[in-house]
Amino acid sequence: MEKLGYVPTRRAEDADIVVLNTCVVRQSAEDRVIGRLSSLKPLKNKRPEAVIAVMGCFVDDMSALQKRFPYVDAFFKPSDVKGLSEFIQSYQSALRQAQDTALRFTFHVSRLTPVSCYVPVIEGCDRFCTYCIVRLRRGQERSRPVDEIVEEVRCLVERGAREVTLLGQNVDAYGHDLPGQPDLADLLTAVHGIENLWRIRFLTSHPADMEERIIDAVASLPKVCEHIEIPVQSGDDAVLKRMVRGYTVDQYRRLVAKIRGRIPGVGLATDVIVGFPGETEEQFMNTYKLLEETRFDVVHVAAYSPRPGTAASRLPDDVPREEKERRRRIIEELQEDIAGQINRQLLGETVEVLVEEKRKGKWKGRTRTHKLVFFQDDGDWQGKLAQVKITWAGPWSMQGELA
Numbered sequence: 001m002e003k004l005g006y007v008p009t010r011r012a013e014d015a016d017i018v019v020l021n022t023c024v025v026r027q028s029a030e031d032r033v034i035g036r037l038s039s040l041k042p043l044k045n046k047r048p049e050a051v052i053a054v055m056g057c058f059v060d061d062m063s064a065l066q067k068r069f070p071y072v073d074a075f076f077k078p079s080d081v082k083g084l085s086e087f088i089q090s091y092q093s094a095l096r097q098a099q100d101t102a103l104r105f106t107f108h109v110s111r112l113t114p115v116s117c118y119v120p121v122i123e124g125c126d127r128f129c130t131y132c133i134v135r136l137r138r139g140q141e142r143s144r145p146v147d148e149i150v151e152e153v154r155c156l157v158e159r160g161a162r163e164v165t166l167l168g169q170n171v172d173a174y175g176h177d178l179p180g181q182p183d184l185a186d187l188l189t190a191v192h193g194i195e196n197l198w199r200i201r202f203l204t205s206h207p208a209d210m211e212e213r214i215i216d217a218v219a220s221l222p223k224v225c226e227h228i229e230i231p232v233q234s235g236d237d238a239v240l241k242r243m244v245r246g247y248t249v250d251q252y253r254r255l256v257a258k259i260r261g262r263i264p265g266v267g268l269a270t271d272v273i274v275g276f277p278g279e280t281e282e283q284f285m286n287t288y289k290l291l292e293e294t295r296f297d298v299v300h301v302a303a304y305s306p307r308p309g310t311a312a313s314r315l316p317d318d319v320p321r322e323e324k325e326r327r328r329r330i331i332e333e334l335q336e337d338i339a340g341q342i343n344r345q346l347l348g349e350t351v352e353v354l355v356e357e358k359r360k361g362k363w364k365g366r367t368r369t370h371k372l373v374f375f376q377d378d379g380d381w382q383g384k385l386a387q388v389k390i391t392w393a394g395p396w397s398m399q400g401e402l403a
């Protein structure tokens, strides 16, 4: 879109073209897309020449969507960037003919490129986790070539980015479909060579695909942060089997031990689903015990909700909603306690923070292990590395002062 002459605006209401990029992996995400689409309707009423386009995995049955959201100008399947750009080009020429005037552009942005950017490197997934809709909506794995990714990251860095997160539904599978089969370790090495890029992260990892080469790359490449997101989903073998996750709890434990052995001080995050069909109290407690014993820095916990079309949606959803909520709260309370203890160990320590922005009068940034840190200072710290002494630590964030 930048090549076509556009720049981002801060508010959708100011834009000539609004592209809603969607994810519907969870029902709540799908609900948010619908809410956001409804909130854009007044914009279209007020400025009919403004374009509203929707892309991503919300776009499934196009004719049904067109009927439901008649004020949306175009829908594009996930990753159909070419379709979007062709549509915009024909829209531009139609508009020029109609108005004999160039498009209005809005320039309300103080900073075009964030300090920390996301770069998709592999789309889709070849796994068959029974609760997951990604395979249905995003299709099979398709990796982007290493050169193309390096070029994109270089562009972002030229415009001010200092950190990139390489993204994939299963990022560890990167490259197997490309000529010469480069893997994620090769990609990390290639991106690592970019000057003025300071930090590299990647997510999300799959426990069965996290090869030793990837762990070694994190351990040996200084720009790759000590931060790994590796969803376990359940701490019970029978539940993992019903989820078709492809590993056992014991294999997961050994993987965590290997990661911690190779990457000292690594920040580990995980995802957990509670109330999966057939999950007994004992099976839930196995998850609880695994989290208690592993002590992750971050745990994202979700109560299971069936997604139509998935294999798990055909299993009886037999854990009552209140019970799922109870299990979710128990995990959250446990994690709050653990994360608070882990973060308090940093009290009095000095950490390196990459500063992203100022929020409510305080600078906000993250440590290499992905911990959120706030500090106050009159200087301009955006996009800089600050040494911050931690003076307060809670489970979700920390406060400090410049060291």
Ligand code: SF4
Pocket (backbone or CB within 6 Å): 125, 126, 127, 128, 129, 132, 133, 134, 135, 169, 170, 206
């Ligand atoms: Fe979905 Fe992740 Fe399983 Fe792929 S690995 S099917 S994206 S949960």
